Amino acid sequence: MRLQLSPELEAFREEMRTFFTTQVPQEIRDKVAAHRHVSKEEYVEAQRVLNAAGLAVPHWPVEWGGKDWTPLQRHIWREEMQLAGVPEPLAFNTSMIGPVIAAFGNQEQKERFLAKTANLDIWWCQGFSEPDAGSDLASLRTTAVRDGDDWVVNGQKTWTTLGQHADWIFCLVRTDPTAEKKQRGISMLVFPMDTPGVTLRPIELIDGGFEVNEVFFEDVRVPAENLIGEENRGWDYAKFLLGNERVGIARVGATKKMLAQAKDHAREITVDGRPLLEDPFMARRIAEVENELVALELTALRVVANSADGKPHPASSVLKLKGSELQQAATELLVDIAGPLSLASFAEEGSDVPDWARVATPHYLNYRKVSIYGGSNEVQRTIIAGTILGL
C-alpha cells in the first residue's frame, strides 16, 4: 500500500500535462471545455497532433504505434487528456476497430488500415445497433450474402455516432442465419461509406444537435477481402471491442473539469448578494458529488492496478455505472446553477447570458446518453449481479 505516485510516474504525469496543455491548440481545448460543437477538422487536427507525438494509440501493439505502457500510465494519459480539454482520439478508430484489426485482421488489412486509422486519415463509424437490436445486440438482422467475390449487404443500422463524418464503417452482419446460437452467425465487414447502396439519415437529438444517424444498406457490394478475421466469428470481435469501450469509460477527468466549472459559476451567480457557492445546500451538493468522484477515481485506480494481465477487472462495470451517473450529476448541477439562465439555450447575439449557461441544458439533455451507450447501466447491473454476485 502506497499513496504517492513513484517519481517516474510523477514525471510521466507532468510530461503528459505539459504536452496536452501546450501542444494541442487552445481554441480546440476551449471548445471541449465549453461543451461546444467540435468540428470534424478540429477532431482530425487534435488527433494528428497526438499521433505525431505517439500519443494517439498508446494501447495498441508497439509494432503499430503502441507504447507498451502499464495500465496506470494509460490511466494517467487519459485523465490528463480529459483535464486539459483535449478531444480524445476518436474511440471508433483507436479503441474499437484499430485494436480489432491489430488482433484479428490479416497482415494486408493491418498495413492497409492501421496507420491511417491512428492518424484519423480514415474516420471510422460503428455499425452495430439496429432498430430491434440495442442492448440485445446479437439479435441484429442486417444480412450479408456471399455472391462471387463479394458480400451483398442489406439492412439497417442506427445510433451510428458521427456517421456523417465517416469515411468507413465497421459493421456486424448476419452471415449464417441458420446458426443454432444467434451469436454464432455474425461476421464483421468493413467498407467505405460512399459505397453504392449506403444511405445515411441524421437523427436530431433532444439538445438540437446531430450526433447519431441511421444507416441503410441496399444491395451494398463489399469485396470478400473486407471481412475482418474469420467468417461467423464477429461476435467474439464485438465482445473484444466492447471490452475496450468500457476501459476509460468512467471519464473521471472530464467530470472533474465539469465540477471545477460548477464551482466557478456558483461563485459568479449571487443569491441575495452572496455567492451561490456559499449557500450551504449548494456547497453540500457539490461536495457530495465531488466525494463520490474521488471514490470513483480511486476505484478506477484499483481496477487499473489489478488488470495488468489484460483482462478487464469485473469491477469495471462499476466504473461505467457510477461514472455515467456522476457525469450526469455534474451536468445537472450546471443546469441548476444556471437557473433561469439555462433557458437561453439558443440565444444568439444580443443576449447577456454567458456561454456556459446557454449550453448547460442541451449538455444535460445530451448526457442522458451516457448511461445508455457502451452497454446500458441495466446491462452493467446484469453483469455485476451475474458475474460478481453469482445471482
Added chain:
Amino acid sequence: MDFTFDSEQNDLREAVRGLLARAYSDSEQRRKVVANDPGFDEKTWARLAEMGLLGLPFAEEHGGMGAGPIEVAIVAEEIGRVIAPEPFIEAVVLAGGLIAAVGTDEQKSELLGAIAEGTSVPAFAHAETGTRWSASASAVTATQSGDGWTLSGAKEPVPTGARADVLVVSAVVDGGTGLFLVQGDAAGLARTGYRTHDGTRAAAVRFDATPATLLGTGGDQTAAIERALAEARIAYSHEAIGAMDTALRTTAEYLKTRKQFGVTLNRFQALTFRAADMYVSLELARSAALWASMVQDAGGDVVAAADRARLQTSRAGRHIGKEAIQLHGGIGVTAEYSVGHYTSRLTAIDHLLGDGDFAVARLARTVGEQATVDPLGAPYAV
C-alpha cells in the same frame, strides 16, 4: 501508487479472520456474548492480546507492535466482517491512540503496555448530551488543586464506559480542551452502564470533584483530539466495510436459496439489480476507506481524508444496511437472523463519531478552495 496488501498484511488478515471466525462462527454466538456484561468476550479479548493486536499501532518501546494504519484497517475490517463486539477501535485505536499521541513517556510506558497485554481496557469519555461530534469539551470542567486536578460534569454516551478501568476524559481548561486520566475506582466517579441497540455497551459517566491526572503536559488538546477522532473514523470506516461485505454476501446467498412463486429469488431482476447497486456502493466505499488509511500512512491531511471516507461509508452503510433487510423480507428484522444485527451495527458506527451529513457539511465548507481534488496529490500525499 499501490493498492495491494503485502504478504505480511495478508497473513495478518488470515490470522485475525481465523481467530474471529472461531469466536463468532455464527450470529448465535455473538448474541450470547452480547447478552451479558461487559458486552464482549473477555476470552476473545485475551486472545486478541496474545496475537499482539491490542498493541498493534503502539510503538515497540511502549509494548506495542509498531504497525501502521493499514494493519489497523485490516483488523477493523475483519472485526466488521463478523461484527465482533470487542472494543478494539474504542480502546486501542481511540483511547490508546490519544495516550500514544499526547501522553508523557512515562504514561505511555505504563498504560500502552497494559492495553497491549489486555489487562487494561481504557475508554475515551468525550461525548456530551448537549452537543454532537465536537472535538472540544464543554460539559466537564477541570480544576487544578495543588499538584493534581479534579473534574466535574458529565459525559454520555461513553462506549465501554462502565467496563473500562481507566478513562481518558476531555474537559474544559483555561484556553481550550484538556485531556485527563481518571481511574475507574476514583472517588466522585459514578458510572451507569447500559446496552446499546447494536449489542455493545455505553455508559453515563458523572464526575463530582473527581481526582484526575493530566494526560501529557497540558495545554489545549483540541487538535490532538480532532486527529485521534479522524483516525478512529477511518478505522470505523473499515469496520463498516467488513460489515457491509458480509451483509451483501448474506443477502446474495439468500436470494440464491430462498424460493417464492416456485423459483429462487435471484430470478427476479427487481431484486438482483438492487443487489448490484449494493455492490457498487460497497466498492466505492472500500476505495475511499483504503485511501484514507493510505493518506494517514503517508502523513497527509488525515482529518479531511477521514471525512471523505466517513461520507462514502456512511452513505453506503445506510444503503446496504437497509437493502439487506428489505431483500431478505421479514426474517431480516428478526433477532434470530444475522443480517439485521449488521444493519444495527452500521447504524451505531454512523453515530459514534459522525455520520455522512456531518462529514459532507465539513467538506462543503472548503469545497471552493480547490478547483479539483487530486487524491494522489496535496494535501493528501505529502
